[in-house]
Amino acid sequence: MTESTHDTSTNTEIFSDRESEVRSYSRNWPVVFDTAKGTTLTTVDGDEYLDFFGGAGALNYGHNDDDMKAALLEYIQRDGVTHSLDKYTVAKRAFLETFSSTILEPRGLDYKVMFPGPTGTNAVESALKLARKVTGREAVINFTNSFHGMTLGSLSVTGNSMKRAGAGIPLVHATPMPYDNYFGGVTEDFQWMERVLVDSGSGMNRPAAVIVECVQGEGGINAARAEWLQALNELCVRHDILLIVDDVQMGCGRTGEFFSFEFAGIKPDIVCLSKSIGGYGLPLALTLFRRDLDEWTPGEHNGTFRGNNMAFITADVALRKYWSDDTLQNRTLENGRILRERFSPLVYKYEGKLELRGRGMAFGIAFLENPELAGQVMARCFDNHLLVETAGPSDEVVKFLAPLTLTDEGRDRGIEICYEAVDHVLAQQYV
The missing domain is CATH 3.40.640.10 (Type I PLP-dependent aspartate aminotransferase-like (Major domain))
Structure with missing residues (x-):
């Protein structure tokens, strides 16, 4: 068997040199990921990121489910x-x-x-x-x-x-x-x-x-x-x-x-x-x-x-x-309710600036006056090791597609990171 010569360093030069300019997500998250489990992605240098991106909806059951x-x-x-x-x-x-x-x-x-x-x-x-x-x-x-x-x-x-x-x-x-x-x-x-x-x-x-x-x-x-x-x-x-x-x-x-x-x-x-x-x-x-x-x-x-x-x-x-019973369905609906409940204080604090959207675990926070603030929130979340993306015609919505199998601890940590990011960005803009 030929010995592997794969680069396991943090070097990203090959991507910018060889990969097409059409790449998008990697521009927002410029690290080299190596392993993944559940709702966690780990980089080659051991940094862990909580994944509320979920493969753009392709990972409803998380990364590397043991039974699958x-x-x-x-x-x-x-x-x-x-x-x-x-x-x-x-x-x-x-x-x-x-x-x-x-x-x-x-x-x-x-x-x-x-x-x-x-x-x-x-x-x-x-x-x-x-x-x-x-x-x-x-x-x-x-x-x-x-x-x-x-x-x-x-x-x-x-x-x-x-x-x-x-x-x-x-x-x-x-x-x-x-x-x-x-x-x-x-x-x-x-x-x-x-x-x-x-x-x-x-x-x-x-x-x-x-x-x-x-x-x-x-x-x-x-x-x-x-x-x-x-x-x-x-x-x-x-x-x-x-x-x-x-x-x-x-x-x-x-x-x-x-x-x-x-x-x-x-x-x-x-x-x-x-x-x-x-x-x-x-x-x-x-x-x-x-x-x-x-x-x-x-x-x-x-x-x-x-x-x-x-x-x-x-x-x-x-x-x-x-899907042999309704356990996952009920948990998803409950988590969706919790997300809306936890972010509601920000809607009241910054009246007319935010709107909560979605159903179940399709959840979004829309910035009604300044669409570019959503991108700032995404960047601040990344700095604090949470992956979220933006959506909407002007990328004005911070979008959650977290795995449906996330734990209470992972859910609460993601909410905490994103809540702080939204509050920080809006306070910089309006307070």
Whole structure:
């Protein structure tokens, strides 16, 4: 075996010299990470950081869960199939059986499961293609401040202007509509949308689908109300439009229930999952849809890495370990309540300057007057060994996506660090 010559120093020169300028998170956290466990990331020089970033939602169960790791190592040790495209494997069968019995059947969801490729944007692309194929229509309605992925179809239904500009070509066949509370509650949410759908003079073609996030992550932790989602679902039914829920970042328990739409009592026609569905941070994506929508011909949508068997192994463990009862769900809802309660004094102290957002463990602190303060808070948190990111159209929201499995001690320490950072930054600005 060739001896490893990997650099274990704090040197970052190779990254700035060789890695593309497109890198982003590393600019905010310029240290070299080496190991990770639970909610802790450790650098090569032994410094520990509390992780409230959670792989941008890919690590709902934390880093290196012992049970998932053991199952994965055993699978690799026995030479279990790693790459299989869409061939039948023992690992895929176990995952599908567990996903059906643990997630779909208890919720009365009779979805077919498609493996479109390993990432969230693969799931969104396949959802858009299927909706257009089934309906024979081209247009898709999306929402302000939405984010659905970085490939062209997903970008076309994304609201962020900077990310859209990266496409380099016109992004067409999508019509943005106002997300919940976009007008601050001063107008009836779907009045204009319904009018243009029924008005033959509006110039709007009847869309194939509506795509929505029940909580907008990258858009600023904007949480839709249950009644808004219910009204959207009813509008889609009235006009024979398919409803797609993008649950890539907010699914797998992030908002409390496994799916972010459950609290509203709706059943979307198509659902996109990725990120934490792999359980261990391994790439995996699913596109779920009603049985009658399964009009694909063999190979019509495919991908070389749509059969990630190692992710099937860890996903199967994650579902059985965390979703066989409602313990994790209840803890997530309780932690979300605690986060809002603990940060509320700052909202009162700096009246009109802050807003708390989110649902469950999708939590955000929005800076209403000075968006740049969120970045200062993120930097101060990093200096005190807490990882948080920013979100929103102007990066005005400090965003928490901490692992759902964090301990009370880790939760309280993260709150303490971030509370001090927010208070310090605002005091510098206003006091």
